[in-house]
Amino acid sequence: MSENISQHVSHCILCGKCLQACPLLRATGREELGPRSKSDLCRVLAEDPDKLSETDAAKLAGLCLGCGRCREVCPQGQDVPGLVAGLRAAHPGFKSWLWKTWLTRARMLWSPSSKAAGLVPELFHTERLGPMLKMLAGMSGGPGLAPFMTPKSFPDTYRGEKLLLFAGCTANFVQGRWLMAALRLLDGLGAEVLPGDFTCCGSGLKGAGFADRSAAMAERNVAVWREAGRPRIAVFCATCLAGLRAYDCFESDGERSRWVDSLLPLSETMRGMEFVISDNVPERLGYHHPCHAGADDPDRDFLREALGDRLVAVTDKQCCGFGGVMRLAAPGLTEPVNRQCWEALRGADTVLSGCSACLAQLSATAPQGVAVGHWLETIG
Ligand code: SF4
Ligand code: SF4
Known part of the structure; x- marks a missing residue:
């Protein structure tokens, strides 16, 4: 799991530029759904996969529109949709399976x-x-x-x-x-x-x-x-x-x-x-x-x-x-x-x-x- 994720983790400096860009955060007002939180959680996960439960990781994997707006504005080149895709690869639950079948x-x-x-x-x-x-x-x-x-x-x-x-x-x-x-x-x-x-x-x-x-x-x-x-x-x-x-x-x-x-x-x-x-x-x-x-x-x-x-x-x-x-x-x-x-x-x-x-x-x-x-x- 950590290999899928760590290849996308760069060094987030917590500048917050991605927060204004994320349409999910803007529409829900929930910062835990925003790119910075995802980036941070994925970093923790890459360092120590046991810090996040399987269920939480799978949940996180589902909560991103994959729009790429955060990637466009990040000065560190952080690829949050790439991180989330890595999480999805590590937790192929029914939703990903269904999506794959669909595609x-x-x-x-x-x-x-x-x-x-x-x-x-x-x-x-x-x-x-x-x-x-x-x-x-x-x-x-x-x-x-x-x-x-x-x-x-x-x-x-x-x-x-x-x-x-x-x-x-x-x-x-x-x-x-x-x-x-x-x-x-x-x-x-x-x-x-x-x-x-x-x-x-x-x-x-x-x-x-x-x-x-x-x-x-x-x-x-x-x-x-x-x-x-x-x-x-x-x-x-x-x-x-x-x-x-x-x-x-x-x-x-x-x-x-x-x-x-x-x-x-x-x-x-x-x-x-x-x-x-x-x-x-x-x-x-x-x-x-x-x-x-x-x-x-x-x-x-x-x-x-x-x-x-x-x-x-x-x-x-x-x-x-x-x-x-x-x-x-x-x-x-x-x-x-x-x-x-x-x-x-x-x-x-x-x-x-x-x-x-x-x-x-x-x-x-x-x-x-x-x-x-x-x-x-x-x-x-
Ligand atoms: S824009 Fe990039 S460096 Fe800044 S908080 Fe978001 S992920 Fe971190
Ligand atoms: S890719 Fe995900 S985290 Fe990044 S701006 Fe879009 S919804 Fe937010």
């Missing part, structure tokens, strides 16, 4: 089950299955948004370029319309999409403590890229992009840099493009900034540029509350996080985002009359 074996079932889940009455949702069913229902995202932005013209920047498209599991198995919209866009840009049999990015499994399984996925995806001649890879899910950027299975540092440079957020291809906005544009648009997008969010920048004043609400520090394993371990604690997110989006009648996990969570929890969709759905 690896149920993907083929996502499409039918996401529709079926919406039909199960709330009354029959058990405490344990409720969050899973809600999330499944949210994944299908209903009928989708009607497109309202048409490119006036395409730049020549990508014309003739051969590139790969990393669509991610949600687009591949449930949201085929995102995949089609991305392909249409790349076609308009004149890019040639190479065949590439990518598997899951592995981010969800890594956060849940299944490092070996996640590493195997990384190896496979890097092999696909090498076989294709190391071209650029267009990506349109913020969590997939963050997971791909964090891969650590390269022949050399040079190859790693080349991999990171090859990752191309799809929205970046549209910077500077002009759009015709049709009459069906929603009156008040909101944008949810995914935690995994980090401080520089190309989707947000693209939408600000394209939509201007039509974008009336944009989240900044708020997490959607999706939370991976925590969604199963402590759904009650993810709810205040989700509420704060919706408060920041108040006034929007349509909310856009660019992360499949955030979109599943926001679709499942949207207030009455508020539509949720990927920004790709807005482009016709």
Whole structure:
């Protein structure tokens, strides 16, 4: 256990910078759930595993959204979600098992089950299955948004370029319309999409403590890229992009840099493009900034540029509350996080985002009359 954890423990100086960044702490006011407490407990655990009971360690492993906001601001490079993933690896209880099954074996079932889940009455949702069913229902995202932005013209920047498209599991198995919209866009840009049999990015499994399984996925995806001649890879899910950027299975540092440079957020291809906005544009648009997008969010920048004043609400520090394993371990604690997110989006009648996990969570929890969709759905 201590080996899994100690590889992530750096020297916490108790500066408290992570406290303001943690959406779980902000929403619950409980400092024991914050990154500094987790970091401290994990340090104790790494030094002397007997100091924390098995039950307490397993409980701690469940109580983190894995959003990575604390890691972004820590001057010591403390990787709290990495610590928690180590704890999860050491305590694979039913929640992690369920999460792993969900991520690896149920993907083929996502499409039918996401529709079926919406039909199960709330009354029959058990405490344990409720969050899973809600999330499944949210994944299908209903009928989708009607497109309202048409490119006036395409730049020549990508014309003739051969590139790969990393669509991610949600687009591949449930949201085929995102995949089609991305392909249409790349076609308009004149890019040639190479065949590439990518598997899951592995981010969800890594956060849940299944490092070996996640590493195997990384190896496979890097092999696909090498076989294709190391071209650029267009990506349109913020969590997939963050997971791909964090891969650590390269022949050399040079190859790693080349991999990171090859990752191309799809929205970046549209910077500077002009759009015709049709009459069906929603009156008040909101944008949810995914935690995994980090401080520089190309989707947000693209939408600000394209939509201007039509974008009336944009989240900044708020997490959607999706939370991976925590969604199963402590759904009650993810709810205040989700509420704060919706408060920041108040006034929007349509909310856009660019992360499949955030979109599943926001679709499942949207207030009455508020539509949720990927920004790709807005482009016709
Ligand atoms: S920001 Fe980093 S160094 Fe500062 S308290 Fe948090 S974990 Fe410790
Ligand atoms: S990963 Fe997110 S929820 Fe977990 S401790 Fe860090 S900021 Fe808080």
